[in-house]
Amino acid sequence: MTETAAGEIVEERLDNGLRVLVTENPTVDAVAVNLWYGVGSRDESTGRTGLAHLFEHLMFQGSQNVAAGEHMALLESFGADLNATTSFDRTNYFQTVPTRAFELALWLEADRMGGLPDALDQKNLDSQRDVVRNERRERMDNQPYGDAFERMQALLFPVGHGYHHMPIGSMEDLAAASLDDVRAFFHQHYAPANAVLTIAGNVRTREALDKAALYFDAVDAGDRWHRGQTADLPALEPLDQQIRADVSSRVPADALWCGWRIPADGTEDFDAAVIALRILGGGASSRLVERLTRRSRLAQSINAFPNDLTGGTAVAMLVVAAQQDASVAEIETILDAELERFATEGPNEAEFAAALAQAEREWLESTATLAGLADEVSRAACLFGTADRVSEAVARIRAVTPEHVRSVTQTWLRPHQRAQLIYRKEQS
CATH class of the missing domain: 3.30.830.10 (Metalloenzyme, LuxS/M16 peptidase-like)
Known part of the structure; x- marks a missing residue:
């Protein structure tokens, strides 16, 4: 029970x-x-x-x-x-x-x-x-x-x-x-x-x-x-060098899509990585939104989020939609500098507290309806073997520490460890 x-x-x-x-x-x-x-x-x-x-x-x-x-x-x-x-x-x-x-x-x-x-x-x-x-x-x-x-x-x-x-x-x-x-x-x-x-x-x-x-x-x-x-999928190490691909497409604006391998959902490292993504690009007050949309005005929008996979390895995603005529190369330079700074310094007290509060609020909202609660119970039992994860969710969020966020960023979210897609507008 x-x-x-x-x-x-x-x-x-x-x-x-x-x-x-x-x-x-x-x-x-x-x-x-x-x-x-x-x-x-x-x-x-x-x-x-x-x-x-x-x-x-x-x-x-x-x-x-x-x-x-x-x-x-x-x-x-x-x-x-x-x-x-x-x-x-x-x-x-x-x-x-x-x-x-x-x-x-x-x-x-x-x-x-x-x-x-x-x-x-x-x-x-x-x-x-x-x-x-x-x-x-x-x-x-x-x-x-x-x-x-x-x-x-x-x-x-x-x-x-x-x-x-x-x-x-x-x-x-x-x-x-x-x-x-x-x-x-x-x-x-x-x-x-x-x-x-x-x-x-x-x-x-x-x-x-x-x-x-x-x-x-x-x-x-x-x-x-x-x-x-059956055997689970193997846990993969971070990429040892950046993988890049350019895509010429009929898109409204140039965009930078970044992906990193991170530890699987269900691990403490995954929980810390999710908080890192929130601080970096998960909301209107996040670091990269402040740096790339307000200060430099190079980006229209930024979104950072996990793909919460459970088979050995999950994915961290970061998407930057560039302003018209903005330099994607300049966006990359600022992004790399911010990632390195975050890996070295970690989060400050205010942004860390805000990220935890946001994560807790979103979890409580997701289980506030019958449909949401039933889905989370099924997910916990099916993918993790026990419904106990539902009652432990808030405690897992609160257990994340600033040092763990910094450590996970340093280990898994470095600039050279990402796969990168650059979408460029087709010239008419």
Whole structure:
């Protein structure tokens, strides 16, 4: 049992391996039903990328007892809010429903966990491949800087590493995937033992656990596979020299994209690196905003943030959009000087306190809703093995010290350790 600011979290494991976590909140007549699977693009094999993201779409195209499109239509008829996302480390399916639709949400999730292959045919596969192709065109290929994350991952991680490619995958790989390939991927990764179900809201804990067992116990355990049975991705050292790439593109302004390898999410070094990024470029009062936008007026905007990967190595990102006709080389010079100064001196008292306060506030805001709390509980249990991380989150933030921030910056965020993309406007 785990105690959080929102109440206690009770966990039970079904006979087929599914972990079920429940936290009560009777103040709202609604329930969040949140299901995380321990499968993301890192689990794909060479030549078969994009399958994890493809299933985010296929899971809404019918299952044993549900017709294509009916999953969303049934829940939306009750006013539910639902969606799904895929990342490098996980795929999650989530809905917040009125209490009276709670059992319907459970039944629908259980039906597609156990019965999706019954509805998976060539027509569905071909249809959703086209949807993914359109998604890539809209979000990446036809958007300014839309391919930046894809380029950055490829620079930071070697070919064959689970983080080298983006979750959307290769369109060539998706086109080559057969129905048998797709079914095999589902049977391996969409197993109960590789999933976490969180229920948060207007429920009684014992009743919610019993209802989850009623609907999910019938799902075949398969071979009880879960990611914990496989070796984790290796922790990578910082780059030993800067990697640079210039991109000429139809972008509104020249921009500098920087990425560093840092320790994985779940480590104390990652927590300190996140605070360092906040101080450097995470807000209106951050160092680089002050230096590059207000004083030198070279930049339009600056954003620093982590890609919170859990498989051995995470990523720190810094994006600087240049003012029209500003010198990117001059921006680089100032950026390098500020990074070196921060690595030597560390944060001052005021900016460190502000960064910690901002991190704590954002965490509390993220868990203030049923949907947000359920998602964080599932994340903790799925990726880190225990929901205890939810109750410990604020303490982890407060445990970061100025010296740790300086040390992490000195070890992981030096100018020569970054991968760098420079987007330059195409000349008309």
